[in-house]
Amino acid sequence: MTDLFEPLTLRGVTLKxxxxxxxxxxxxxAEDGKPTAWHYQHLLSRAVGGxxxxxxxAAAVSPEGxxxxxxxxIWEDGQVPAHRMLTAGIAAMGSVPGIQIAHAGRKASRLPxxxxxxxxxxxxxxxxxxxxxxxxxxxxxxxxAEIEGVIADTVAAARRSIEAGYRFIELxxxxxxxxxxxxxxLSNQRNDGWGGDFDGRVRIVEEATRAVRAAIPxxxxxxxxxxxxxxxxxxxxxxxxxxxxxxxxxxxxxxxxVTSGGLDxxxxxxxxxxxxxxxxxxxxxxxxxxxxxxxxITEPEQAQAILSEGKADLILLARALLREPYWPIHAxxxxxxxxxxxxxxxxxxxxxxxxxxxxxxxxxxxLPGLG
Numbered sequence: 001m002t003d004l005f006e007p008l009t010l011r012g013v014t015l016k017x018x019x020x021x022x023x024x025x026x027x028x029x030a031e032d033g034k035p036t037a038w039h040y041q042h043l044l045s046r047a048v049g050g051x052x053x054x055x056x057x058a059a060a061v062s063p064e065g066x067x068x069x070x071x072x073x074i075w076e077d078g079q080v081p082a083h084r085m086l087t088a089g090i091a092a093m094g095s096v097p098g099i100q101i102a103h104a105g106r107k108a109s110r111l112p113x114x115x116x117x118x119x120x121x122x123x124x125x126x127x128x129x130x131x132x133x134x135x136x137x138x139x140x141x142x143x144x145a146e147i148e149g150v151i152a153d154t155v156a157a158a159r160r161s162i163e164a165g166y167r168f169i170e171l172x173x174x175x176x177x178x179x180x181x182x183x184x185x186l187s188n189q190r191n192d193g194w195g196g197d198f199d200g201r202v203r204i205v206e207e208a209t210r211a212v213r214a215a216i217p218x219x220x221x222x223x224x225x226x227x228x229x230x231x232x233x234x235x236x237x238x239x240x241x242x243x244x245x246x247x248x249x250x251x252x253x254x255x256x257x258v259t260s261g262g263l264d265x266x267x268x269x270x271x272x273x274x275x276x277x278x279x280x281x282x283x284x285x286x287x288x289x290x291x292x293x294x295x296x297i298t299e300p301e302q303a304q305a306i307l308s309e310g311k312a313d314l315i316l317l318a319r320a321l322l323r324e325p326y327w328p329i330h331a332x333x334x335x336x337x338x339x340x341x342x343x344x345x346x347x348x349x350x351x352x353x354x355x356x357x358x359x360x361x362x363x364x365x366x367l368p369g370l371g
Contacts (some may be wrong), residue, residue, distance in 0.1 A: 001307075001308045002018065002307040002308060002310070002313070003018075003304075003307070003337075003340075004017060004018050004019065004300070004303055004304045004307055004315070004331065004335065004337070005017045005018070005332060005335075005337050005340035005341065006018060007052075008052070008313060008314060010168075010221035010254045010255060010290070011218065011219050011220065011221045011254060012217075012218075012219025012220070013096055013167050013168060013219065013220065013221055014096075015052035015053050015096055015314070016052045016094060016095075017050070017051075017052040017328065017340070017341075018052065018303075018307055018313070018314050018315055019050070019051050019052055019053075019303070019314075019315055019317065019327075019328045019331070020051055020052060020053035020054070020055060020098075020292065020314055020315065020316045020317070021043070021046045021047075021051045021053065021054040021055055021095075021316070021317065021318075021321055022055065022294055022316035022317055022318040022321075023055045023056060023057050023058055023100040023170070023172075023225075023318075024057055024318050024322065025057045025058060025067065025071070025072075025113065026038060026039060026042060026057055026072070027067075027068055027070040027071065027112035027113065027114075028070060029070050029071060029072055029073070030070075031069050031070075032073075032078075032079070033059075033060065033063070033066070033071065033072060033073020033074075033075065033076075033079055034073070034078075034079050034082040034083075035056075035072060035079075035082045035083055035085065035086050036082075039056070039057075039072070039086060040085065040086060040089060043056065043086060043089075043090055044089045044090060044093055045325040046095075046321050046325050047089070047090045047093035047094065047095035048093050048325070048326075048344060048347070048363075049321070049324075049325040049326035049327060049328055049329055050326065050327075050328030050329045050332070050341045050343075051095050051317075051321070051328055052095060052096065052328075053095065053096045053098055053168060053314070053316075054090045054095040054096070054097060054098065055098035055099065055100055055168065055170060055316075056072060056086065056097075056098070056099045056100060057071075057072050057100065058071070058072065058100050058101070058102035058104075058172055058177075059071075059072045059073055059074040059083075059099055059100065059101050059102065059157065059161075060072065060073045060074070060075060060101075060102060060103065060104070061074065061075055061101055061102065061103050061150070061153040061154050061156070061157040062075045062103065062150075062153045063075060063123075064108060064109075064123055064124075064125070064126065065102065065103035065104055065105075065108060065150075065153070065178070066104060066108055066109075067104045067107060067108055067110055068109075068110050068111055068112050068119055069119050070112055074099065074101060074157045074160050074161055074164075075153065075156075075157060076160075077160065079160070080160050080163055080164045083099075083160075083161070083164035083165070083166070084163075084164045084165050086164075087164055087165030087166055087167075088165060091165070091167075092363070093344075093363060094342070094360065094362075094363060096167050096168055097165060097166050097167055097168070098166060098167065098168030098169070098170060098223075099161045099164075099166040099168070099169060099170065100170040100171075100172050100225065101154060101157045101158060101161065101169065101170070101171060101172065102171075102172035102177055102178075103150055103153070103154070103172075103177065103178040103179070104125075104177050104178060105125065105126060105127045105128075105139065105177055105178030105179075105181045106125050106126070106127035106131070106132060106133050106136060106137075106139035106178075106181060106187070107125075107133055107136065107176055107177055108123070108125045108126075109122035109123050109124075109125050109137070110122075110136075118136075118137065122137075124137075124139075124140055125137060125139040125140070126139050126140050126141075126142050126146070126178075127139035127140070127141065127142065127178070127181050127187065128141065128142065128181050128182045128187060128188040128189070128190055128194065128195060129141050129187065129188055129189040129190055129195070131186075131187055131189060133176065133187075133263075133264075133265070134264070134265035134266075135265070141190075144192065144193075144194065147194055147204060150178065150204070150208075151204065151207055151208045151211055152211075154171065154208045154211070154212060155208070155211045155212055155215050158212045158215055158216050159215050159216070161216075162216050162217065162220065166220075167220055167221075168220070168221055168223065169212065169216060169220060169221070169222050169223065170222075170223040170224065170225055170257060171205070171208060171209065171212065171222070171223070171224045171225070172225050173205050173224055173225060173226055173227075174225040174226050174227040174257075174259050174260075174262060175225075175227060175259065175261070175262030175263075176227075176261075176262035176263035176264070177262075179204055179205050179208070180226075180227055180236070180262065180263055181263070182194065182195070182201055182202075182203075182204045182205070183201050183202060183205065183226075183236050183240070183244070184201070184230055184235050184236040184263050184264075185201065185234060185235065185236070186230060186232060186234060186235045186236075186263060186264050187263060187264075188201050198240060198243070202240075202244050202247070205224070205244065205248070206244075206247060206248070206251065209222070209224060209248055209251045209252070209253060210251050210252075213251060213252040213253070221254040221255065222252060222253050222254055222255075223253065223254060223255040223256070223257050223292070224245075224248055224253050224255075224256055224257065225256075225257035225258075225259060226241050226244065226245065226256055226257070226258060226259070226283075227241075227259050227260045227261055227262055227263065228241040228258050228259070228260050228276075228279030228280075228282065228283065229241070229260050229261070229279065230260075230261065230263045230264055230267060231260060231261050231264075231267035231268055231269050232263070232264045232266050232267050232268075235263065235264060236263070238279055238282050241258075241279070241282070241283060242282055242283055242286035242287050243287075245283045245286070245287035245289055246286070246287040246288070246289070248287075248289070249287055249288065249289040253289065254289075254290060255289065255290045255291065255292055255313070255314065256283050256287070256289055256290075256291050256292070257291075257292040257294070257316065258276065258279045258280040258283050258291050258292065258293065258294070259276055259279075259294050259295065260276055260279055260295075271296065272296065273296045273297075273298065273302065274293075274295060274296060274297060274302060274306065275295050275296055276293065276294050276295025276296075277293050277295065277297075277306055277311055277312065280292070280293040280294075280311060280312045281311045281312075284310075284311070284312065284313070290313040290314070291312050291313055291314070292312060292313070292314040292315070292316045293306050293311060293312035293314070293315055293316070294315075294316045294317075294318065296319075297315055297317060297320065298319075298320045300330070300331035300334040300335050301334070301335070303315045303317075303331065304335060328341060329341055329343065329351060329354065329357070330354065332354075332357070333354035338354055338357050339357065341357055342357065342360035342363070343357050343360065343363070344360065344363035345360075345363070
């Protein structure tokens with residue numbers, strides 16, 4: 001039986017437990033795409049809270065790949081020092097720093113999520129085909145050379161991520177962003193080698209994965225986030241996700257982060273506690289690859305049951321960690337595993353009532369500055 005506080009080793013990287021911070025867009029950058037003090041406090045709070053893996057929000061591989069002008073970026077070397085500040089702080093707090101690298105495609109050039117509407121000023125969006133996401137601007141279809149350029153941008157972003165100190169790389173091919181747009185026949189209407197049948201539609205994900213795996217150190221794990229279904233008739237399916245996941249495993253992918261939806265506003269999602277987990281089970285069993293489970297996982301007992309029942313290898317939390325950055329610490333106490341987490345001595349007095357937790361004096365060391 002896998003324990004929520006059992007270490008997980010992927011290649012040369014070991015997570016201290018099976019709890020990770022899922023990528024969550026913060027829309028808090030200037031147009032230079034550099035991480036800010038907001039990102040520092042947001043991510044380090046979750047690392048201090050006990051998460052074994054802390055993944056940044058989607059970091060754009062090019063300026064036009066941003067969801068909004070306030071998005072995080074990793075498209076140029078000048079952004080690396082600010083990212084290095086994040087990774088050093090996360091690692092100092094005992095968590096593995098991870099990054100999700102992405103291109104928004106036709107869902108780019110928008111205002112932050114709480115404002116809605118197009119960015120002002122915005123830019124021309126791109127996609128596999130000139131098919132708009134409902135209510136958004138019609139994108140320009142990418143030429144074949146431009147698709148190769150997106151792959152090259154993704155590889156360059158992965159190299160910068162390693163230089164910045166990230167030890168877990170995730171490619172975003174879900175939630176209706178560019179790579180997912182290629183996967184789904186609802187958004188990919190091409191009749192060349194990048195569309196049409198299954199082989200054509202998955203080509204960009206396969207080629208980007210192959211190139212990134214070759215560009216990053218062998219000891220660094222590579223993950224791909226996939227929406228296992230579009231929840232729309234005629235769209236991308238769970239069976240296709242399983243087939244692609246098996247191919248990605250053969251290319252050196254260590255984990256599939258299984259989510260769903262985001263491509264088409266007509267989606268009908270049966271939202272409820274753990275509603276994404278069946279997709280993770282299908283991929284884990286069908287493709288024989290490690291998976292991360294997401295989706296309304298809120299209670300410690302629920303997370304533990306998912307692992308105990310062999311449905312996933314890692315639990316990624318999003319909204320639950322927005323509400324409670326110290327969710328892992330409280331989960332350890334709730335599950336009678338208080339000894340499984342070590343806490344900074346600065347916080348020990350406040351956490352003593354939760355049970356006997358170990359003190360990690362190493363967490364008291366001065367953190368890198370914000371300069």
